[in-house]
Amino acid sequence: MYWEARKFVLLALKANPNVLEVLASPQPVTVTPVAGALLNIRSAFLSRRIAQTYGEYVQAQFRRMEADRRTHGEVRPKHVMHLLRLLLSGAHALRTGEILVDVGEHRAALLAVKTGELTWAEADRWRAQLQRDFEHAAAHTGLPDRPDFAAVEAWLVDARRAALDW
Numbered sequence: 001m002y003w004e005a006r007k008f009v010l011l012a013l014k015a016n017p018n019v020l021e022v023l024a025s026p027q028p029v030t031v032t033p034v035a036g037a038l039l040n041i042r043s044a045f046l047s048r049r050i051a052q053t054y055g056e057y058v059q060a061q062f063r064r065m066e067a068d069r070r071t072h073g074e075v076r077p078k079h080v081m082h083l084l085r086l087l088l089s090g091a092h093a094l095r096t097g098e099i100l101v102d103v104g105e106h107r108a109a110l111l112a113v114k115t116g117e118l119t120w121a122e123a124d125r126w127r128a129q130l131q132r133d134f135e136h137a138a139a140h141t142g143l144p145d146r147p148d149f150a151a152v153e154a155w156l157v158d159a160r161r162a163a164l165d166w
Contacts, residue, residue: 005159012045013147015053017086020045024099034159041155044148046097051138054090055131058083062127069120080123081114087130094137 003011003019011019023042031039061083065075085103092100103110109126112118118126 005156009045009152009156013049013149013152015045015047015049015147017054017057017089020050020093020099021089021101024101026101034162037158038155041148041151043097044151044155046093046099047144047147048094048138048141049147050090050093050143051134051141054086054093055134055138058086058090058127058131058134062124066124075120077116077123078114080120080127081110084113084123084127084130085110087127087134091130091134091137094134094141094143097143 008019012023023039023045028035028039061079065080069075085106088103088106089100092098109118113123113126
């Protein structure tokens, strides 16, 4: 995936899950000095906004899926799996200040959702449990209300200057 630097940081400041996972990747392929400086401030992007971005997106998507299930009788299990993973990741971030990339202990259950081994009712019950855990993590998070805009802006200015010197 490729983003222009400004677009990337704007998405990260809004707690975009895909962008935050890129920042948290345990195995970056290439790390330039500019990218290294960005990785050094990755915690500057984390804030309580995760609760809103992750939580509201998952709730809206599950409402839409429930309506589709009633209307068409089916849901996309792969999409359900990704939404459950988002709740797991979001709760983890709110509790620890770290983005969860490797779902580890939840992998088998998530794959059971993806393959349809877990019924919609079972997946929805798990979603409700994860949603409660997510809301508890949001209510007790130690993350700041807002990202560290000053640190991110300083990185962006330095990155642009580095590009001019290149």
